[in-house]
Amino acid sequence: MKEVKYSRQREAILNCLMHRHDHPTADAIYHTIRLTDPKISLGTVYRNLGLLTELGQVRKISCGDGIERYDYKTYQHYHFVCNCCNAVFDVEPEMMDPVHNSVNHPDIGEVESHSLIFYGKCKACKEK
Amino acid sequence: MKEVKYSRQREAILNCLMHRHDHPTADAIYHTIRLTDPKISLGTVYRNLGLLTELGQVRKISCGDGIERYDYKTYQHYHFVCNCCNAVFDVEPEMMDPVHNSVNHPDIGEVESHSLIFYGKCKACKEK
DNA sequence: TAATAATCAATAATAATTATTATTTTTAGG
């Protein structure tokens, strides 16, 4: 098992993600942390976001604009992406319509489409 | 309304997507078409994939590896992405377990997680 | 068949992400 040593920078990244809910990109996190730690480098942000994702402390969201966004993992929830402004909103479990398995909530705008992707290990890779 | 003129290249791209079900990337489509039309350029492939997506004839899939994949749009269906080999499989409607709204089918491997994203127009953008 | 409007190939540019490397931090053991 790979050992993970403490780092001030990684703590700052996790802390940043914990306290904001706008699903920032790596670059947005980098700029926020630079305000208090001007020496941090973008590579460090990317590496630690990858590490935190591997460790399951953080979740990566791919919304379709080619930029990965990050979310502090607390519980299973979904997302609503605006096709106009590209903002990403949380869809809390209680906002879901359990019968139709879709959103129906005054806080969420008009849903035009949705994408459901399952991740796992395919049959061929399991046999290897 | 923007007029869309016929183009041999666009037809080849659509034709390529219609006849394969491995959800190719722009680059994969480019290399396939180059076998019969060595003069086609990658920019043309990107531009036409974007156009076809706008026209709703093709669907873009973002699976989380930073590369966009494309799918010939026939009906609403979902996807299964292997975390090991990154292959993308179709999850047909009949493969879904309607009660738990998850996959349960011998053709699909082991599901570890899933991502559900809704797309639309947020409240702020609707009011503009 | 000629005007015109979209398309094309080729290329340059951009933007997100990853890799490299010399230096600095962290942490476990004496």
Added chain:
DNA sequence: CCTAAAAATAATAATTATTATTGATTATTA
């Protein structure tokens, strides 16, 4: 407390996916 091995960092270079530009070409339609 000190020290050395292991891992992390900053700075930078490199890579990769995608978009923009441009001048020439091709398809539609009057």
